[in-house]
Amino acid sequence: MTGSGSPHPWLGPDEAAPVALTVNGTALEVRVPPRRTLADALRDAGCTSVRLGCEHGVCGTCTILLDGSAVRSCLMLAVQGQGHHIETVESLAGGDGLGPLQQAFDDNDALQCGFCTPGFLMLIESLMRSEPGAGEERVREVVSSNLCRCTGGGPVVAAAQQALASNRDGR
Amino acid sequence: MKPAPFAYAAAGTLDEAVELLGEAGEDAKLLAGGQSLLPLLSFRLARPSHIVDIGAVEDLDSIHEDHGQLRVGALVRHATLEQADLHGPWRALKEAASLIGHLPIRVRGTLGGSLAHADPAGELGVVAAALDAEIVLRSVRGLRTVPAGAFFLAPLMTAADADEVLVEARFPAPGDGFRSVFEEFSPRAGDFAYASVAAGCRMADDGSAHDVRLALGSVGPTPLRAREAEEALSGSMLDDAAIVEGARLAAAGCDPAAGDWHAGGEYRRALVANLVERALRRLRQPA
Amino acid sequence: MSGPRSRLIGSPEPRRKNRELLRGEGTYVADIRLEGQLHARVVRSPAAHGRLLGVDTSEALGIPGVVAALTAADIDDIRIPIRLPFAESPEANRVLQAPLATDVVRYVGEPVAVVVADDPYAAEDAAEHVLVDIDELEPVLDLAASSESSQPLVHEHFGSNTVNRLAYRYGDAAAVFEQADVVVHRRLRVHRLAAAPMETRGLVADFDPASGVLTVWGGAKVKHFTRGLLSTVLGLEPTDVRVIEVEVGGGFGTRGEPYPEDILVALLAQRLQRPVQWIEDRWEHMVATNHAREQEHDIEMAADRDGRLLGFRVRGWCDHGAYVRTQGLLPAVLPMFHLPGPYQWQAFSMDLDAVLTNRTPVGTYRGPGMTEATFIRERMVDLVAAELQMDPVQLRRRNLIAEESMPFTFMPGPGSGAVMPIMYQGGDFPAAFDELLDAAGYDQLRDWRREARSGGRHAGVGVSAYIEFAAVGPFEDVDIVGDDQGVVIKAAVGSLGQGIETALAQIAAELLDVPLDDVAVEFHDTAELPQGFGAFASRSTVLAGNAIAAAVDEMRAKAAHLLGCAPGEVEFRGGVATGGDRGSVRLAEIGPTRGRFEKEGLTASFGGAVCSVSVDPADGRVRVHRFALAHDVGRAVNPRLLRGQLAGAAAQGIGGALFEELAFDGNGQPLSVTLADYMMPTAAELPDVEVAIIEHGSGSNPLGIKGGGEAGMVGSFGAVANGVADAVGEGAEVLSSSVSPARIWHALNDPSEPAGTGKPAQEA
Incomplete structure (x- = not known):
C-alpha cells in the first residue's frame, strides 16, 4: 500500500511521522499519521483554543494564522504544516491580560x-x-x-x- | 467527521510529483491548497488510497503575461489572483477569485485545485471556459494541453488522467480592446453561487461588440458557453434590446435541469438572465 | 436603612468570564482529556423508516484500536422520559425514544449502535464497519396528511400518527364568525429549523469503581434531571452521579437536554470502567439534535368593519418528528398558548395536533412555539388589515388588551382539553407598543418606504406584536455561603453563554451590599449544588434571582436570631450583618443559608418587532435594513447583557427567516447536513438590531423580573414576513415563515412551484 520498492518517502496510512511546526514562536514537533487534520493535531498538542464547529471549512471557529494569514485549520492536514509558523489566540496577549x-x-x-x-x-x-x-x-x-x-x-x-x-x- | 486513512507523500519538485502520482495508481489524489479536497475527505466522500502533496512544489505559483497570453500557475492562490494587477481582458479572473468562498479559503485555495475539482459552481472554471483557457497537464509521459471546453466533463470529473498534474492555465491573447467581467448570485456572502456568468467582448471603436463570450456556472454539469447568445450579441451595439435578447438566449440555452432544493431550475434560469444582463451592461460601459 | 446602597440591579455590568474566553482559556467538553480516555462514535440509521433486521458489530470490533460496541441487544429496554409534567400525556409516553433502535428505525440519524475506540479517527473507521441491515418502509413526511389512513404508521403499536389533539375554546367562535364583516382564511406554514449552536453536543463520562461515582461532564441546561435519569438507568444512587457543567458553546434550547447519547456514553463508561468521550460532529448534529418549529396551520380570522378583531379558528399540525423527546408535547402546547397573543379576542377555537413523522424528533428552540404562533397570528392580522384597507399598526393598536383589563384571562371554555388558562398578569400593552414604534422610528420607516417605492424599489415595513410566556417553575433553590473572600451563590440553573453568573452576582451583591467582585456564583457541579431544574424557558434569572432574595431574607432572620434583634433591624453591608445596637455578625458566621423561590404558572411579557425590508424581484433576495424590537423584561437586572441576548436572538430569527431551513427529500433523507446547506446568517446579511427594554414590572415575583433570553426571537418571523409581504404587495402572497430568495422568486414569478409554499423542498 505504501508503494513498496518506491524510492519515494511514502508515509503509510496509519504511520505517524514527525511534523515540525512553530506555534506562537515556539518550536513544536507533533507526531501524526497523514490523515490527521492540523486542527486536531493542534488540539491534541494542547492548543484547545482552536475549536471545531463544523470540520468542513464553513464556520471558521478553527481559524488560525498560518505564516501570518488567516486559514481554517480543519481544512489542512497536519503534515501540510511542516515548517510553517502558526499563531493562535494565545499569541494575542502576554501575562493574564487582554490585547x-x-x-x-x-x-x-x-x-x-x-x-x-x-x-x-x-x-x-x-x-x-x-x-x-x-x-x-x-x-x-x-x-x-x-x-x-x-x-x-x-x-x-x-x-x-x-x-x-x-x-x-x-x- | 474525520478523513479515512490514506498514504501520503510530499513532492519537492514537479518531476517528483508526477513520479509519485504515477506510482500511486488510479485512486490517488493531488493535494494543493486542500480547500475542496479536505471537506470531501472529512465527509469521507473522497477516499483516496494515496495523496500526493504538491503544496511545496516550486515554480507553479506565478502569474505572468507571455506574448499577450496570460499564464497562471496551478499553485496561484485565489487571494493572490484577487490582489493581482489584472485589468481589461483579465478582469473577470480577478473578480471571480474575489468571490470564491471567504478570505481564509482564498488564502489557501489554488487555481489548479479549483479547476481540477471541477465543481460546476467553481468560479474559475467559468472564467476559464469564457476565455478559452488551455489547461496544461503534466505526467511522466510529458506535457499536453486541453482546451477548457474539453477539460470539464461532468461534476467533479475532468479530462485529466489519474497520473496527470494540472500545472498551469493559459489564457490566450485576446484582441485589442477585449474586456471581461464576472457576476454571480449567492444567497449569503461566500456561498456557492446559484448561478454565475463570466462575460467578455472586444469593443470596436464604433461601439459595437465583437468576439462576445458568455460562460455560465452552476446551471449545468460543467461550465457552459452560451453560444447562441454570443452569436446574437456579436456585432451588436449592446443596446438594451440586444442585451435583453442575449440574456433570454443565455437563459434558454443553459441546462440547470431541476436545480436542487436550494434553487430550482426555473429560478436558476431567471438568475442567469439577470446576471447576463448585468454583466453585459458593465461591458458596454467605457473602460 | 441608612447610607447609600450599591445599585447593582439594573447596572450594565460587564459580563464575567469575558477575559478567560477572549484568551481562549475556556474549557469546553471537547477540551477535556482524561487519562485513558476512549472515544465513542454512534452508528446511525441511514434510512428514514425501515425494519431493522440486524446490526452486526463483529467486523468493527476487529478494527485496530476498537474496544467495544453496543447494540440494543446489549442494553436494557428503556425509554428516555419526558421531563416536564405539564408536557406529558399517556399517549406521548407510548412513543418515547430508546437509546438505541430495536426493531424499527424511524428517522435518518437514529442511533442503532455505538462503537468505542482509543482514537476518534479509529472510532469513525469502526462505525463504518458496523453492518446495519434495514428493510426500508415508506416514510411519513407530510404533516397534514399524516393522519390519513393511506399513510404508514411511524409507530405501529401506537396505531396513529397523531399523538394527541390539543383543544382550547374561548367564547363562542361560531357566533363571532357569523356576525363578522370580514373573514380571512389561509393555510400558513412554519419551516423546519435547527438551533445549531457553534459548539455541537458532547459528553465525557467517567466511572470510578472504587467510589462507585459516575461523573459526567458537558450536560448543561437540566443537570439535575440528567443526574436523576442516569442514576435510574445505571442503577446508582442519585448522589453517586455527578453532572458537571463546563463552558457551553451556545445552548438555545436544544443543547443539554438528555438525549440517547447521554445514556450510551454513561453506560459505556460504567461498563468499560474507563473515561469515554463523545463529541458530536456537525453532520450528526444536523440529524441527531432536536429539530424545531415545523408546523402547518389552517386558520381563519374574523373582524368587523370598524377594525375590531373578533376571533379566530385554527386547525394546526405540529411536527414532533419520529419520537416524543424530553420536552414532551411542548412543540404543540406552546404554539397553543401563544396563538391568542396580546389582542382582546371575543372568541377563538384552537385544535392542534401533535404529529409524528419519520424525521429527527422536534424539541424546543429559543422562543419555542411562540415564534411560530406569532408568525401565524401576525401574518393573519396583516391580511385582515389589508382586507379592511386599514393600517396594520392601527389595527393592532385598536385591539391590544388595555391596561385596565389586567390581569386578563382567556378562560378555557366547554370543549377545551385539560389546559391551563391563558393568563396575563399585567403590563400596559398599548404603551409598550408605542415604545416599540418610537424605538423603531416607525414614521421615518414609512417615509423611507415611500421614497424607496417612488424610486422603483420594492420596499416594505413589517410589524409584529406578541406575548411571551416564560419563567416556568416549579421552584429553584439557592444556597448563600459566606466566607473570608465574600459570598458564594450556589444555584442549579445553568450557563449557556447568556451571562447568568453576572446577573445573579449583581442581585446578591445589591441585596447583601457587598462589592460585586466579592460574589462568586457556582452552578457547575451537581455534587455541590442544591436541587434545581435548569436553564430553559427564560427562567434562570427570574427563579434563581428570587431564590437569592429568599435566601437573603432567611439570612436576615438567622442574623436577627443570633443578634437578638428584629429581622427588620438587620442591615447587611460589606460581608457583615448589623442589628442596630446589638452588634454585628459576619456572614461567614451565619452559615450556609438556603432560599427557595416557588413559582406557579408562567409569566407573560409583551413585546414586538418592526423591520424595514426590500425585495429584489429579479432574484428574490430580501434585505432587512433595520430591525427594532421592544420587550417587557419587568425589571432589567443587567441591561447590557439583556441587549446582547435580545439582539442576538433577533439575529438568529432574521437568519432563520431569510436563509435557514432543514429540508428533506421525498424519501426522508435530510438535505441540510452541512453548514454550506444549513445557511446561518453572517454579519454581511444582518442589520444592526435596535433594542428597547421595557420595564413594566411584574406582580408575580418579588424582584419584578420577567424572562428575556429568548424574546428577541419571538417577533422576528412575523415582522420579517409582514415586511416582505408589504414590499411585494399584490405581487405575491407570503404564506411561509421562510422568505428565502428561491421562495420569494417563486412566489413572485411561478407560484405553482413548491418553493414558496413552505413545503419541504423535494430534491430533483
Whole structure:
C-alpha cells in the first residue's frame, strides 16, 4: 500500500511521522499519521483554543494564522504544516491580560458563549496586519467569513472597527 | 467527521510529483491548497488510497503575461489572483477569485485545485471556459494541453488522467480592446453561487461588440458557453434590446435541469438572465 | 436603612468570564482529556423508516484500536422520559425514544449502535464497519396528511400518527364568525429549523469503581434531571452521579437536554470502567439534535368593519418528528398558548395536533412555539388589515388588551382539553407598543418606504406584536455561603453563554451590599449544588434571582436570631450583618443559608418587532435594513447583557427567516447536513438590531423580573414576513415563515412551484 520498492518517502496510512511546526514562536514537533487534520493535531498538542464547529471549512471557529494569514485549520492536514509558523489566540496577549483587539471585543460585547471567539480574533488579527486601513464594508465582508450564533456578528464588526481605528491612531 | 486513512507523500519538485502520482495508481489524489479536497475527505466522500502533496512544489505559483497570453500557475492562490494587477481582458479572473468562498479559503485555495475539482459552481472554471483557457497537464509521459471546453466533463470529473498534474492555465491573447467581467448570485456572502456568468467582448471603436463570450456556472454539469447568445450579441451595439435578447438566449440555452432544493431550475434560469444582463451592461460601459 | 446602597440591579455590568474566553482559556467538553480516555462514535440509521433486521458489530470490533460496541441487544429496554409534567400525556409516553433502535428505525440519524475506540479517527473507521441491515418502509413526511389512513404508521403499536389533539375554546367562535364583516382564511406554514449552536453536543463520562461515582461532564441546561435519569438507568444512587457543567458553546434550547447519547456514553463508561468521550460532529448534529418549529396551520380570522378583531379558528399540525423527546408535547402546547397573543379576542377555537413523522424528533428552540404562533397570528392580522384597507399598526393598536383589563384571562371554555388558562398578569400593552414604534422610528420607516417605492424599489415595513410566556417553575433553590473572600451563590440553573453568573452576582451583591467582585456564583457541579431544574424557558434569572432574595431574607432572620434583634433591624453591608445596637455578625458566621423561590404558572411579557425590508424581484433576495424590537423584561437586572441576548436572538430569527431551513427529500433523507446547506446568517446579511427594554414590572415575583433570553426571537418571523409581504404587495402572497430568495422568486414569478409554499423542498 505504501508503494513498496518506491524510492519515494511514502508515509503509510496509519504511520505517524514527525511534523515540525512553530506555534506562537515556539518550536513544536507533533507526531501524526497523514490523515490527521492540523486542527486536531493542534488540539491534541494542547492548543484547545482552536475549536471545531463544523470540520468542513464553513464556520471558521478553527481559524488560525498560518505564516501570518488567516486559514481554517480543519481544512489542512497536519503534515501540510511542516515548517510553517502558526499563531493562535494565545499569541494575542502576554501575562493574564487582554490585547487591544481582545479588549475591543470586550468593549463591544462581541462575544457571548465564547466558542467562536478565538477564530474571530485570529481572522481580524490577520486583517489588521494585511489591511490596516480596511473600511467598514471590507471589515464586514471579512467578518462574514466566520459564524457567530450568539451575536450574529454585528458586534464583532464594531469590535474590529474599534481595533483597526485604535491601531491607526497608535501608529 | 474525520478523513479515512490514506498514504501520503510530499513532492519537492514537479518531476517528483508526477513520479509519485504515477506510482500511486488510479485512486490517488493531488493535494494543493486542500480547500475542496479536505471537506470531501472529512465527509469521507473522497477516499483516496494515496495523496500526493504538491503544496511545496516550486515554480507553479506565478502569474505572468507571455506574448499577450496570460499564464497562471496551478499553485496561484485565489487571494493572490484577487490582489493581482489584472485589468481589461483579465478582469473577470480577478473578480471571480474575489468571490470564491471567504478570505481564509482564498488564502489557501489554488487555481489548479479549483479547476481540477471541477465543481460546476467553481468560479474559475467559468472564467476559464469564457476565455478559452488551455489547461496544461503534466505526467511522466510529458506535457499536453486541453482546451477548457474539453477539460470539464461532468461534476467533479475532468479530462485529466489519474497520473496527470494540472500545472498551469493559459489564457490566450485576446484582441485589442477585449474586456471581461464576472457576476454571480449567492444567497449569503461566500456561498456557492446559484448561478454565475463570466462575460467578455472586444469593443470596436464604433461601439459595437465583437468576439462576445458568455460562460455560465452552476446551471449545468460543467461550465457552459452560451453560444447562441454570443452569436446574437456579436456585432451588436449592446443596446438594451440586444442585451435583453442575449440574456433570454443565455437563459434558454443553459441546462440547470431541476436545480436542487436550494434553487430550482426555473429560478436558476431567471438568475442567469439577470446576471447576463448585468454583466453585459458593465461591458458596454467605457473602460 | 441608612447610607447609600450599591445599585447593582439594573447596572450594565460587564459580563464575567469575558477575559478567560477572549484568551481562549475556556474549557469546553471537547477540551477535556482524561487519562485513558476512549472515544465513542454512534452508528446511525441511514434510512428514514425501515425494519431493522440486524446490526452486526463483529467486523468493527476487529478494527485496530476498537474496544467495544453496543447494540440494543446489549442494553436494557428503556425509554428516555419526558421531563416536564405539564408536557406529558399517556399517549406521548407510548412513543418515547430508546437509546438505541430495536426493531424499527424511524428517522435518518437514529442511533442503532455505538462503537468505542482509543482514537476518534479509529472510532469513525469502526462505525463504518458496523453492518446495519434495514428493510426500508415508506416514510411519513407530510404533516397534514399524516393522519390519513393511506399513510404508514411511524409507530405501529401506537396505531396513529397523531399523538394527541390539543383543544382550547374561548367564547363562542361560531357566533363571532357569523356576525363578522370580514373573514380571512389561509393555510400558513412554519419551516423546519435547527438551533445549531457553534459548539455541537458532547459528553465525557467517567466511572470510578472504587467510589462507585459516575461523573459526567458537558450536560448543561437540566443537570439535575440528567443526574436523576442516569442514576435510574445505571442503577446508582442519585448522589453517586455527578453532572458537571463546563463552558457551553451556545445552548438555545436544544443543547443539554438528555438525549440517547447521554445514556450510551454513561453506560459505556460504567461498563468499560474507563473515561469515554463523545463529541458530536456537525453532520450528526444536523440529524441527531432536536429539530424545531415545523408546523402547518389552517386558520381563519374574523373582524368587523370598524377594525375590531373578533376571533379566530385554527386547525394546526405540529411536527414532533419520529419520537416524543424530553420536552414532551411542548412543540404543540406552546404554539397553543401563544396563538391568542396580546389582542382582546371575543372568541377563538384552537385544535392542534401533535404529529409524528419519520424525521429527527422536534424539541424546543429559543422562543419555542411562540415564534411560530406569532408568525401565524401576525401574518393573519396583516391580511385582515389589508382586507379592511386599514393600517396594520392601527389595527393592532385598536385591539391590544388595555391596561385596565389586567390581569386578563382567556378562560378555557366547554370543549377545551385539560389546559391551563391563558393568563396575563399585567403590563400596559398599548404603551409598550408605542415604545416599540418610537424605538423603531416607525414614521421615518414609512417615509423611507415611500421614497424607496417612488424610486422603483420594492420596499416594505413589517410589524409584529406578541406575548411571551416564560419563567416556568416549579421552584429553584439557592444556597448563600459566606466566607473570608465574600459570598458564594450556589444555584442549579445553568450557563449557556447568556451571562447568568453576572446577573445573579449583581442581585446578591445589591441585596447583601457587598462589592460585586466579592460574589462568586457556582452552578457547575451537581455534587455541590442544591436541587434545581435548569436553564430553559427564560427562567434562570427570574427563579434563581428570587431564590437569592429568599435566601437573603432567611439570612436576615438567622442574623436577627443570633443578634437578638428584629429581622427588620438587620442591615447587611460589606460581608457583615448589623442589628442596630446589638452588634454585628459576619456572614461567614451565619452559615450556609438556603432560599427557595416557588413559582406557579408562567409569566407573560409583551413585546414586538418592526423591520424595514426590500425585495429584489429579479432574484428574490430580501434585505432587512433595520430591525427594532421592544420587550417587557419587568425589571432589567443587567441591561447590557439583556441587549446582547435580545439582539442576538433577533439575529438568529432574521437568519432563520431569510436563509435557514432543514429540508428533506421525498424519501426522508435530510438535505441540510452541512453548514454550506444549513445557511446561518453572517454579519454581511444582518442589520444592526435596535433594542428597547421595557420595564413594566411584574406582580408575580418579588424582584419584578420577567424572562428575556429568548424574546428577541419571538417577533422576528412575523415582522420579517409582514415586511416582505408589504414590499411585494399584490405581487405575491407570503404564506411561509421562510422568505428565502428561491421562495420569494417563486412566489413572485411561478407560484405553482413548491418553493414558496413552505413545503419541504423535494430534491430533483
